[in-house]
Amino acid sequence: MKKHHLRIPGPTEVPDSVMRAMQTPMLNHRGEEFISIFKQVSEEIKEVFQTQNDVLIFPSAGTGAMEAAIVNLFSPGDLILSFPNGVFSERFAQIAESFGANVERIQVEWGKPVTPDTVRERLTRDTNHEIKGILFTHNETSTGVLNDIKALREAVGNHPAVILVDAISSLGAVDLKTDEWNLDAVVTGSQKALMLPPGLGFISLSAKAWTMVEQSRMPKYYWDFRAAKKSLEKGQTPYTPAVSLIFALKESLELMKKEGLPNIFKRHLMISGALRAGIKAIGMKLFVDDRWASPTVTSIEISGCETQNFSKLLKNRFNITVAGGQEKLKNKIMRIGHLGYVDKMDIINVLAGLEMALGDRNLYGKGVREAELFFEKGEMGQ
Amino acid sequence: MKKHHLRIPGPTEVPDSVMRAMQTPMLNHRGEEFISIFKQVSEEIKEVFQTQNDVLIFPSAGTGAMEAAIVNLFSPGDLILSFPNGVFSERFAQIAESFGANVERIQVEWGKPVTPDTVRERLTRDTNHEIKGILFTHNETSTGVLNDIKALREAVGNHPAVILVDAISSLGAVDLKTDEWNLDAVVTGSQKALMLPPGLGFISLSAKAWTMVEQSRMPKYYWDFRAAKKSLEKGQTPYTPAVSLIFALKESLELMKKEGLPNIFKRHLMISGALRAGIKAIGMKLFVDDRWASPTVTSIEISGCETQNFSKLLKNRFNITVAGGQEKLKNKIMRIGHLGYVDKMDIINVLAGLEMALGDRNLYGKGVREAELFFEKGEMGQ
16 A cells, blocks of 8 residues: 655645546537636636736646747847746746847856845846846745745836746745736746646736737747737637646636635645754754745755665655755755645655654654644744 | 537547546656656557657647647758648648748648649759758648648658658558658647547657757757657656656557557548448538548538538537538538547447438438448458
8 A cells, every 4th residue: 555645846746626627528629618618717827826917828848838938028139137046047048048038147056045136236237228038936946945026026126127937836835926016927837836737837928028929029839929819818729728637727726716825825834834843853954044945845955875865765665755956956955845735744744754764763753743833833823 | 418429620539548547646757657657658659650769749739749840850941841731731831930941832722632743843843952841731630631641752752851740630540651651750649549638749750850950940948859859768858748648648558559550540441431421321512532531530511601500500419519610611611520539339420410410301311321331341341
């Protein structure tokens, strides 16, 4: 008997009812029944994005949705600012470069967030407004750093550049006020906080972003936002949508609505806080400072081959799957994903697994105890 | 009680066991279990493509896979030949144009196939080998015409242009010998003969195609074949794969292997032949000549608002969903899809539905009778 605990930062566990929704028989994607479902999910996903604007949905991985945002907003030669502090913020920059953008990288230490001052300093020097776009990564999945998008947005101030936010591993788990904070393009994927299997990419676009779309000269066809918007007005997509995942999305949005976004955000803060408290209590070293720790993924420093051995031990003895470090963090950190369909008891399990994997009996129960105390404190509203 | 008969040319009905395979719990897409499954399906899909070469799999609609083939093989300015005879062959040309290719269209009447002579005539004039690529559409889904790829390939002869084949609504239903016929890039999608929900795009590539990939200067990131090939060598994908659909693919490949490709091809010829015989027997007019009729989709001429009324009648009275005409064939034809998970009795049902929808009692049973005779003849090997 193997009960599996998937604690990677995506794909995440999928609730039973969402799995069952995927079983809906195929139908005509141009027929009334599907159109009605697609209209409904396209409307309801806006609430998760906290936007009044259209959200476009593509059959793709999250990276495809990032590419879609780039090729629809920019033209070759456009100056785009990037602040890489991990694998995914660097990827966003690389995509823009692949399509001929002039990407200026301001490097940030991996494990640290982008600071508003860094942004402000660069933009102040851009007196001629040569910078056309700014790439931000809300939650840097490769390190477990949450960038403070609200503060970064404020640092941009009235500079006319469009602001693109990769919110793939945060949207629907961490507060991100797309409209209130004036974010022009926000991108996410299905296999994270939306509790769906991978295969859907989502992009919201502000009115300003749409004016950029009209001027964009990067080549595109599959990702063309104008075609997608024209189809969306009829409750359709330009090309065949991933029908089963749209059925699943309908159900997951239902679940999210029932819990309520504020409660979902609180739950993620609660479980990540408890996990961090527990990890500290058993003497393991967190890679990221509390001040900018991600509510969806937690990195623990374990160097050398220890990282792999520890992960294998968690997998073989307790059926807990965690992720390793990527690129320059390979064999340096272990990452625990806790987003989407995850609750307090999942965190208790992880901590018990870590305690037993460490093997020091003096520590048994100590991490779990801290987590319990953290939960209690949270519930009492302190 | 509504038993639904989905007779559109995709998405097609999905067998129960494939649906159930989609229910497999999420797992680490970088872990051993998934790698082993991905290696297996990547190997087995080659048999359906009738190729020894790698087949790349992307989370995308079929159109995405078409775009992937274009942007990885060509450079802006490349001269590409296209023979549009319907919506999808025209789309292939448009994608190439969107990325800066110099597309030369040789128009072919919709409802007619591309002839080898047309191809030969143009290539003979290309003495300096300026043409870099040729776009073919195996099965033109919008009309129900099957282009004779073998004959077209022979017409290309030793001309060095790479040959791209959109086999989205044919691969796995109609014989297509990728290697034997020397086809350089063959593209398909999941929601047709592979009996899967939409969301996966597939591309096979010849050695010659790979040399084009190395030289290609069209911009790309998500679709980058070099990245996909590098990942495939490790049994992985560059970005998160559509895990649930990969599980489903494993099952559908199992089903296809059990039936055997030659039997699958025969089944499609049998059901399309029977359908056509039945349609003729009840006096309806086939849009496409028998000589180039598609084994996967059959078009019937019904002009004006009759088309829509007839489709609605089939849907409302018999739960049979058919497709209409597209673009200049809108309100001129009705299309019946019969590919993938479809058998003789499905065709009997369609014919009974057509008979009752026509409402002429003298015709009742006549179409079905012809289909029965056709099946019998086929079984007796005549």
